[in-house]
Amino acid sequence: MIFKYASPASFYPLAGKMAPVFAVAAVVLTAVGLYQGFVIAPTDFQQGEVYRIIFIHVPTAWMGMFIYLVMAMYAFFALAFNTRLSAMMMQSLAPTGAIMTALALWTGALWGKPTWGTYWAWDARMTSTLFLLFLYFGYMALNNAFEDRRRADKASALLVLVGVVNVPIIYFSVKWWNTLHQGATIVPGSSKMADTMLAAMSTMTFALWAYAIAISLYRVRSIILEREKNTAWVNELLDRR
Amino acid sequence: MTNPASQIEQDFAVWPGFLVILQRDLLLAWRTRAEIAQPVIFFIMVASLFPLGIGADMKLLSRVGAGVVWVCGVLATLLSLSRIFAQDHADGTLEQMALSPFPLAALAAGKLVAHWLTTGLPLSLTAPLIGLQYGMDAPTTLLLVVSLLIGTPILSMIGAIAAALTLGARGQSLLIALLVLPLYVPVIIFGAGAVEAFGASVDYSAHLALLGAGTLFGFVATPFVVAAAIRIALD
Numbered sequence: 001m002i003f004k005y006a007s008p009a010s011f012y013p014l015a016g017k018m019a020p021v022f023a024v025a026a027v028v029l030t031a032v033g034l035y036q037g038f039v040i041a042p043t044d045f046q047q048g049e050v051y052r053i054i055f056i057h058v059p060t061a062w063m064g065m066f067i068y069l070v071m072a073m074y075a076f077f078a079l080a081f082n083t084r085l086s087a088m089m090m091q092s093l094a095p096t097g098a099i100m101t102a103l104a105l106w107t108g109a110l111w112g113k114p115t116w117g118t119y120w121a122w123d124a125r126m127t128s129t130l131f132l133l134f135l136y137f138g139y140m141a142l143n144n145a146f147e148d149r150r151r152a153d154k155a156s157a158l159l160v161l162v163g164v165v166n167v168p169i170i171y172f173s174v175k176w177w178n179t180l181h182q183g184a185t186i187v188p189g190s191s192k193m194a195d196t197m198l199a200a201m202s203t204m205t206f207a208l209w210a211y212a213i214a215i216s217l218y219r220v221r222s223i224i225l226e227r228e229k230n231t232a233w234v235n236e237l238l239d240r241r
Numbered sequence: 242m243t244n245p246a247s248q249i250e251q252d253f254a255v256w257p258g259f260l261v262i263l264q265r266d267l268l269l270a271w272r273t274r275a276e277i278a279q280p281v282i283f284f285i286m287v288a289s290l291f292p293l294g295i296g297a298d299m300k301l302l303s304r305v306g307a308g309v310v311w312v313c314g315v316l317a318t319l320l321s322l323s324r325i326f327a328q329d330h331a332d333g334t335l336e337q338m339a340l341s342p343f344p345l346a347a348l349a350a351g352k353l354v355a356h357w358l359t360t361g362l363p364l365s366l367t368a369p370l371i372g373l374q375y376g377m378d379a380p381t382t383l384l385l386v387v388s389l390l391i392g393t394p395i396l397s398m399i400g401a402i403a404a405a406l407t408l409g410a411r412g413q414s415l416l417i418a419l420l421v422l423p424l425y426v427p428v429i430i431f432g433a434g435a436v437e438a439f440g441a442s443v444d445y446s447a448h449l450a451l452l453g454a455g456t457l458f459g460f461v462a463t464p465f466v467v468a469a470a471i472r473i474a475l476d
Contacts, residue, residue: 079469131423131426134419134422134423135423137419138419138420138423141416141419141420142406142407142410142416142420145407145410145411145412145413145416146409146410146411150476151473151474151476154473154476155406155407155470155473155474158402158406158466158469158470158473159403159406159420162399162402162424162466163423163424166423166424166427169427169455170423170424170426170427173426173427173430173431173451174426174427174430176430176434177430177434
């Protein structure tokens with residue numbers, strides 16, 4: 001059943017049905033999440049209004065890391081089972097992951113100025129997030145560097161796997177090197193946050209998650225069409241238009 | 242009475258394959274000595290440019306010396322990475338290696354060690370010269386050399402993966418830099434960190450131990466990754 005959708009030809013229509021659902025979910029959840037974050041959640045007594053940046057900052061940072069892990073999973077499938085669709089999913093996820101990581105850095109800088117008094121500090125999480133962004137750039141550059149698609153897919157899949165082994169090493173090395181960032185506030189089981197703030201942040205996380213799924217499904221449809229343009233089913237599809 | 246199959250197994254085992262490639266690459270390197278010297282000269286030149294940019298205050302220089310040496314060493318290593326496979330790829334030797342009965346990972350390990358012996362080792366041994374320029378005292382310089390000796394093999398190993406992945410790619414040398422530099426972060430941190438910890442009279446053995454762990458783990462794991470990358474390149 002699942003393997004049926006490992007073929008681009010059968011995944012294409014499925015992605016077409018799923019993408020709008022996630023797109024609508026993303027819009028609705030964003031509206032709810034921003035309302036919770038900007039209107040319902042109380043003003044922080046230490047940081048004032050500026051803390052509300054975290055409702056964007058934390059979800060984007062999570063998604064930036066999470067999408068890299070998802071890419072690594074697809075990289076494993078691409079190399080182990082030699083499925084073309086896995087490589088296409090990696091290719092469609094990478095720009096979204098890079099945007100999320102860049103947004104996390106950007107919102108972090110905007111939050112850092114009024115709170116820490118500096119846009120940038122060489123703190124562990126910021127530095128390792130920056131290098132995560134570089135890893136995304138490296139993947140995209142390698143994926144674009146070959147004429148031969150199969151070669152590009154496999155080489156970049158191997159790179160992502162090497163990268164995912166390194167992400168925790170980079171994180172802990174930088175953490176040991178320098179730490180200024182506040183410790184984790186959200187630990188499963190015990191949260192130090194007000195419930196309304198946590199609700200807003202979770203809603204925004206699900207909103208960005210839905211957005212990432214929707215946009216990568218739309219993108220993978222374009223990638224499928226582009227790569228399979230010489231196959232019979234794509235030509236039939238185009239003829240019917 | 243020798244079984245022919247086990248005879249083949251003996252002839253084409255891991256260690257003979259490793260040694261054959263190691264010997265061959267070292268010989269090739271020796272025949273093109275000038276090319277081997279280039280990263281070392283680059284290393285010294287870039288390190289000599291820093292004081293011109295940040296000022297010749299000896300106190301400042303001795304403080305930043307270890308970091309400058311490490312970053313310059315990383316850049317010099319970068320320059321040498323495309324050399325690992327480019328020639329063999331261009332003339333078809335790499336395909337013959339992949340087809341040979343030797344395990345490809347053993348051949349890759351030979352290439353890694355040969356690359357370190359011709360890049361990381363000379364860079365580490367040149368570092369005291371830069372230490373002199375930066376006014377570092379003898380114990381600090383010694384520790385710097387030790388950290389380079391333990392850490393630079395990791396640079397060769399990660400670099401070889403990137404070099405194999407980018408074989409035949411457009412703009413290979415810049416691409417290698419893009420892939421490799423984020424992965425070099427921990428090595429720079431622990432390498433320069435050991436010297437900095439020593440300067441601050443803090444225990445520095447943890448930094449060196451982690452570098453050593455990285456080198457040992459890398460030597461076990463990377464030959465297989467490099468072999469996989471070579472197979473992808475020849476696919």
